[in-house]
Structure formats: structure tokens, C-alpha cells
Amino acid sequence: MFRTPFLDLPPMAGAAGTVRLPGSKSISNRVLLLAGLADGTTRVHDLLASDDTRVMLDALRALGCGIAHDADGTLAVTGLGGQLSVHEARLFLGNAGTAMRPLAAALAVLATLQGGDFELSGVPRMHERPIGDLVDALRPLGCTIEDLGTPGYPPLRLRGSAGDRLALERAIRVRGDVSSQFLTALLLALPLAAGERDLVVEVDGELISKPYVEITVNLLARFGIAVRRDGWQRFTIPQGSCYRSPGDIHVEGDASSASYFVALGAIAACGGDAVRIEGVGSDSIQGDIRFVEAAQAMGADVRTGPGWLEVRRGRWPLAGITLDANHIPDAAMTLAAMALYAEGPTRIEGIASWRVKETDRIAAMAAELRRVGATVVEGTDFIEVRAPETWQPAEIRTYDDHRMAMCLSLAAFNPTVGAKVPVRILEPHCVAKTFPDYFEALFGLARAEPAEVPVITIDGPTASGKGTLAAEVAAALGYALLDSGALYRATGIAATWDGVSPDDETALAALAERLDLRFGDGADAGRTWLRGRDITDELRLETSGLMASRVSVWPAVRAALHALQQSFRRAPGLVADGRDMGTVIFPDAPLKVFLTASAAQRAERRYKQLISKGISANIDDLRADLEARDMRDRSRSVSPLKPAEDALELDNSALSIDDSVAQVLDWWRQRRPFGRTA
Numbered sequence: 056m057f058r059t060p061f062l063d064l065p066p067m068a069g070a071a072g073t074v075r076l077p078g079s080k081s082i083s084n085r086v087l088l089l090a091g092l093a094d095g096t097t098r099v100h101d102l103l104a105s106d107d108t109r110v111m112l113d114a115l116r117a118l119g120c121g122i123a124h125d126a127d128g129t130l131a132v133t134g135l136g137g138q139l140s141v142h143e144a145r146l147f148l149g150n151a152g153t154a155m156r157p158l159a160a161a162l163a164v165l166a167t168l169q170g171g172d173f174e175l176s177g178v179p180r181m182h183e184r185p186i187g188d189l190v191d192a193l194r195p196l197g198c199t200i201e202d203l204g205t206p207g208y209p210p211l212r213l214r215g216s217a218g219d220r221l222a223l224e225r226a227i228r229v230r231g232d233v234s235s236q237f238l239t240a241l242l243l244a245l246p247l248a249a250g251e252r253d254l255v256v257e258v259d260g261e262l263i264s265k266p267y268v269e270i271t272v273n274l275l276a277r278f279g280i281a282v283r284r285d286g287w288q289r290f291t292i293p294q295g296s297c298y299r300s301p302g303d304i305h306v307e308g309d310a311s312s313a314s315y316f317v318a319l320g321a322i323a324a325c326g327g328d329a330v331r332i333e334g335v336g337s338d339s340i341q342g343d344i345r346f347v348e349a350a351q352a353m354g355a356d357v358r359t360g361p362g363w364l365e366v367r368r369g370r371w372p373l374a375g376i377t378l379d380a381n382h383i384p385d386a387a388m389t390l391a392a393m394a395l396y397a398e399g400p401t402r403i404e405g406i407a408s409w410r411v412k413e414t415d416r417i418a419a420m421a422a423e424l425r426r427v428g429a430t431v432v433e434g435t436d437f438i439e440v441r442a443p444e445t446w447q448p449a450e451i452r453t454y455d456d457h458r459m460a461m462c463l464s465l466a467a468f469n470p471t472v473g474a475k476v477p478v479r480i481l482e483p484h485c486v487a488k489t490f491p492d493y494f495e496a497l498f499g500l501a502r503a504e505p506a507e508v509p510v511i512t513i514d515g516p517t518a519s520g521k522g523t524l525a526a527e528v529a530a531a532l533g534y535a536l537l538d539s540g541a542l543y544r545a546t547g548i549a550a551t552w553d554g555v556s557p558d559d560e561t562a563l564a565a566l567a568e569r570l571d572l573r574f575g576d577g578a579d580a581g582r583t584w585l586r587g588r589d590i591t592d593e594l595r596l597e598t599s600g601l602m603a604s605r606v607s608v609w610p611a612v613r614a615a616l617h618a619l620q621q622s623f624r625r626a627p628g629l630v631a632d633g634r635d636m637g638t639v640i641f642p643d644a645p646l647k648v649f650l651t652a653s654a655a656q657r658a659e660r661r662y663k664q665l666i667s668k669g670i671s672a673n674i675d676d677l678r679a680d681l682e683a684r685d686m687r688d689r690s691r692s693v694s695p696l697k698p699a700e701d702a703l704e705l706d707n708s709a710l711s712i713d714d715s716v717a718q719v720l721d722w723w724r725q726r727r728p729f730g731r732t733a
């Protein structure tokens with residue numbers, strides 16, 4: 056996941072390949088609650104790992120449920136069997152509506168029947184998201200619910216004494232026209248109280264987002280509760296209902312998350328390319344799968360089967376549509392982003408619920424689409440979007456709303472309509488709510504012209520701090536890192552292993568050509584393997600540096616490593632350190648830094664570096680070695696160490712690492728065409 060304050064997306068021209076979706080948020084949190092209330096252990100496969108499921112799991116753990124992660128990635132939830140074991144808890148539920156609403160209902164019922172005292176709270180935005188309709192449905196039953204903040208909004212306190220009774224004789228009434236989550240919460244919780252009689256829930260007003268209620272009814276059935284539904288106004292939970300664990304349950308991929316890749320295929324998969332989406336398909340129980348129909352109406356060419364979708368560009372440009380999106384409120388946001396590529400206006404109606412989601416999504420979407428150049432009209436319950444006439448490089452605010460970030464990322468595919476502007480996404484980590492690796496998945500599919508992918512080069516002499524500076528700058532921008540010296544060092548190590556002379560240019564070039572080198576990522580970040588052997592420590596030895604300097608004088612060796620170095624240039628961007636990054640490998644890099652420090656400083660830094668690793672060293676010998684190495688690197692015939700003509704020189708002899716990083720980031724900001732910094 057990108058944890059940077061902002062993420063710059065380069066202009067991207069195409070997309071192809073396969074994406075495997077994370078589990079559905081709606082299914083995951085419903086399954087977790089049902090498993091937590093049921094008797095026995097439920098093994099949940101393909102559960103979504105995200106902020107919203109994390110808060111639900113934390114809550115279940117605090118309530119006494121057993122939660123165990125199996126080695127194969129399955130989660131085992133041992134439920135309460137409908138009986139509270141913990142009677143007091145303060146639960147923090149972040150901004151997860153799918154946790155707040157059903158837990159509020161379940162704990163209100165349990166506290167009344169079995170005694171308890173529970174406080175539910177969340178982030179400030181959660182305290183602005185209404186829950187009054189649910190509270191109004193529960194209070195007449197005898198549940199004691201206190202508003203701890205603004206009436207009708209979390210935080211809430213739910214209390215009861217053991218033996219309190221619930222008034223269940225009459226139908227339980229709930230409003231259905233603001234959020235369907237209130238009805239879902241009741242349906243999930245009321246089986247706790249259905250021991251002695253059928254329980255009837257009646258919906259006031261026209262129920263919105265019906266497909267989400269269908270998911271609820273479907274999953275209740277998997278847990279042994281056969282809700283009877285009369286139209287969309289009346290639901291009956293049969294007498295004697297109790298949650299029975301199905302044993303194993305699979306969470307299908309998230310259909311709302313699929314929408315970004317359906318849109319991506321429709322916008323950017325052309326010339327025989329396709330975007331294949333795995334994890335959700337024609338057999339989905341999620342309402343948002345119907346987003347596919349809307350995307351087809353705009354021009355997407357979609358094929359589907361059980362558990363998969365394949366999307367290609369069909370009609371181009373896309374066609375603007377008018378749609379009542381009440382049935383797909385979350386995925387409909389993606390249509391607003393597709394409208395950037397459509398002929399004529401796209402009008403999305405029936406979306407009043409957008410205003411009470413993670414943010415006011417109508418206002419947020421209108422503001423951010425305008426930033427890239429679109430013309431937008433908004434109303435209480437609709438939004439109308441026309442494609443930009445002129446695209447602008449935009450800094451997109453995300454309002455701590457994952458869907459804003461994912462939708463607006465699609466604006467970076469503007470080369471498909473002849474523009475070439477980057478898009479800056481602020482606070483990209485908000486995608487953690489439902490799709491922590493969204494941007495990695497997007498970059499895995501996206502195609503950008505190499506020239507459009509920004510590179511920052513950092514060249515300079517030995518021990519000037521290039522590697523340290525490059526790593527920090529890359530981390531600050533979320534860019535990839537190329538330590539080109541490591542390739543020459545690995546070639547030198549391979550030569551030593553194979554007994555190849557550092558003077559045998561042909562044999563060295565052959566080694567460099569088929570260098571079986573792997574750089575670790577994730578938990579293995581920072582480790583390097585050559586031919587499957589971990590060479591992380593060997594790579595940093597002074598002897599390896601000297602050997603690298605010797606093998607790197609050969610033109611054939613340099614030529615053999617040229618393409619490999621260039622292959623590191625991938626979206627969102629690259630920071631490359633070495634000797635000839637700015638002069639030879641990435642001559643078009645938009646920012647080139649030539650880093651220097653006095654020989655005395657460099658020798659002292661290297662000395663400290665070695666001593667801190669427990670390697671004995673002599674500072675005078677080190678200085679002599681590094682000066683000899685610099686001399687060889689500067690005087691070789693090909694790609695000598697020298698500043699590129701357009702490089703900015705940075706002498707960091709008297710600068711701290713942080714100062715050097717700040718200077719480079721400042722230069723970078725000056726070169727980026729965004730008006731405002733993050």
C-alpha cells in the first residue's frame with residue numbers, strides 16, 4: 056500500500072492483464088458478524104483484509120469471539136452462540152458503516168436480553184453519518200440507547216439489565232429510504248430474539264439499495280436463518296431461528312472494487328488487449344455486479360462467466376448515459392469517472408445516499424472532476440458530468456474516501472483522448488478501507504509510455520550518500536528504486552564465483568547478460584539474491600565495490616546491463632542511483648541530481664558505516680580506496696562518472712540526510728505541474 060502523502064499518477068495510455076479482486080467488504084463484514092453470533096467455528100476463506108474488516112474483527116475479539124488466522128490465509132471465527140460472554144465493552148469502529156449499524160443492533164438486542172453496557176464510536180466522519188432510523192426502530196422494542204453526541208448519530212451507548220424483555224408482539228418498523236443498512240442491521244440482529252415467535256420487520260418508505268438487502272438475506276440463509284420476504288416492504292424471521300455456522304464460507308471478490316477495472320478495460324484496453332477480473336462474475340450475489348450493465352450502456356465490451364469478467368474497449372469514445380443508480384450506489388461513482396471519456400453528458404440520478412457516505416460524495420465528486428477540467432452540475436440527488444474540453448494536471452483531494460481515490464485514478468488515462476497530464480492523488484492510503492493494494496493492482500495493468508514515467512536520477516562518487524538519498528526520496532514519492540551499482544557488484548560477484556577474470560570483457564558481458572538477480576520486496580525488502588543465493592551482505596563489501604568498479608569499465612558489460620536498468624522505469628515513477636543514470640541510462644529524466652561530498656567526509660561516513668556493521672576498517676585506507684575507485688569511474692572511456700549537463704549539483708558535506716532529502720523533494724516539487732503541494 057502507498058503510505059505517501061500523495062501519489063502522482065503519470066499519464067497512462069493503455070491497460071491489459073489480469074487482476075485478482077480482494078474480498079467483498081459487504082459480504083466480509085456480514086459474514087464476520089454472523090460467524091461471531093453463531094455457535095461453533097466458521098472458517099472464512101478470501102476475507103477482505105482492510106480497515107473496515109479490521110475494526111469488525113477487533114470488536115468481535117473484544118466481545119469474546121475466538122479469532123485465529125490459519126497458515127493458508129483462512130480466518131477461523133469461533134462465535135458466541137448467541138450468548139454474551141463479555142457484558143461491557145467500548146468499541147471503536149473507525150468509519151465502517153458495515154460494522155457500526157449491525158453491531159449497534161445486535162448489541163442493543165443482546166444487552167436488553169442478557170444485560171450489558173456497550174459504547175460504540177468511530178472517527179469524526181462516522182459521528183456525522185446518521186443512525187437515528189435504526190435507533191428509532193430499536194427503542195420501541197425496549198432497547199435502552201443513549202446518544203453520546205448529536206442525537207441520531209454515533210457515538211451510542213447501549214445498555215440493559217439481564218432479564219429485560221423486548222416488545223416483539225407488533226411488527227418492527229424501520230425507514231428504508233435513507234440507507235438500507237438499517238434494515239440489514241435489524242435482519243442480522245433480530246434472530247437473537249426470535250426464539251418464541253416469528254418476528255416481522257416492515258419497511259417505511261421506498262427501500263433503497265435493495266441488492267444489499269438481498270446479500271443480507273442470502274447470507275442469513277447460509278447461517279441457517281430463512282428470512283421470508285414479501286416484496287421489499289415486509290420481512291419475517293421465523294420463530295426458533297438460530298445462527299448455525301456453515302463450517303466453511305467463501306467471500307467472493309468485491310463487485311464495487313471490480314467497477315474500477317471494468318471502467319479501465321472500457322477506457323484503455325484496446326488493440327486486442329483485455330482486462331480480466333477474477334473473483335467476481337456472472338454468479339455474483341452482489342448487487343453492484345449490475346454496474347456491468349451500466350458500463351455496457353456506455354460502451355464497454357464485457358464477457359463474463361462464473362467468478363470472472365473480461366473487459367475490452369467497445370464503443371469509443373464512451374457514450375454518456377442517464378441512469379437511476381439507486382440499485383448500485385457505490386459502483387455508480389465509477390460511472391462519474393467514466394464520464395470523463397464520454398461523448399455527451401452522463402447523468403446519475405437517485406443517489407441522495409451519496410451525501411451521507413464516507414463524505415458528501417456528490418459534492419466531492421463534483422469538485423474533483425471539475426479540477427481535471429470536467430463540467431459538472433450537481434443536485435440534491437443527482438450529478439451530471441461532461442468530459443473536459445481541456446484537461447488540467449490536477450491535485451485530487453480524496454476526503455478520506457477510498458472510492459474517491461479509486462474513481463479519480465481513472466483520470467490518469469487521459470492519453471486515450473489525446474491529453475497528457477499527470478494526476479496527483481492526495482492521501483492515497485484511504486484505499487485501505489476496501490482495497491489496500493489498489494494502486495499496485497492498477498500499475499500492474501496500466502501501460503505508460505516510458506517517456507511519461509518520471510525518473511529522478513542521483514549520480515555521484517563513492518559514499519557520497521546516493522543510495523541513502525535515493526531510497527528516502529523514492530519512499531517519500533512512492534516510486535521504485537534502482538540501485539544500479541548493485542547490478543555491477545552482482546556481475547563482479549558472479550565473476551568471482553565462476554573464476555572469470557575482471558579483464559575478460561566478453562565473458563563478463565555474458566555473465567551480465569544472464570544475471571539471475573532478484574531484489575526482495577514486502578517483508579524481504581532490502582535483500583538480494585543471485586542465482587537463488589542471498590548476497591545481501593556480500594554485495595555491500597568494499598571488495599565487491601572495487602570489483603564492480605573494475606568490471607564496469609567494459610563497454611560490453613555496460614551494454615549488457617542497459618536494458619535491464621531501463622526496465623525499472625515503471626509507473627508511478629523511479630529514483631535511480633549510480634554513475635551514469637542522468638547521462639546515459641535516463642537522459643530524459645526530468646530531475647537529475649549530482650551528489651558530492653568531500654573525500655574526507657565520504658571516507659569518514661564509510662568508516663562509520665562499516666564499524667556500525669562490526670566490520671573493522673582503517674579510515675586512511677578507505678579514503679585511498681575510494682579515491683582510486685572514483686578516479687577509475689571518472690576516467691573510463693564509456694559512461695564515465697560526471698554530472699549530466701542539466702544536473703543540479705548537491706554538495707552534502709555539511710548537510711544532514713534529512714536536509715539532502717528535503718532539498719531534492721523541493722527541486723522535484725518545483726518541476727511538477729501541480730499548483731498546490733500536499
Ligand SMILES: Nc1ncnc2c1ncn2[C@@H]1O[C@H](COP(=O)(O)OP(=O)(O)OP(=O)(O)O)[C@@H](O)[C@H]1O
Pocket residue numbers: 516517518519520521522523524540600660661663664707710711712715
Ligand atoms: N548527508 C549525509 N550526511 C551524513 N551521512 C550521510 C549522508 N548521506 C549518507 N550518509 C551516510 O553515508 C554512508 C554512505 O552512504 P551511501 O551508502 O548511501 O552512499 P553511496 O553513495 O550510495 O555509496 P556507494 O557509492 O558505495 O554505493 C551511509 O552510512 C549513510 O548513512
Ligand SMILES: Nc1ccn([C@H]2C[C@H](O)[C@@H](COP(=O)(O)O)O2)c(=O)n1
Pocket residue numbers: 517518539540541543544600603604607632633634635636684688
Ligand atoms: N551506474 C553505475 C553504477 C555503478 N557503477 C560501478 C562503479 C562503482 O564504483 C561500482 C559500484 O557502485 P556503487 O554500488 O558503489 O554505487 O559500480 C557504474 O559504473 N555505473
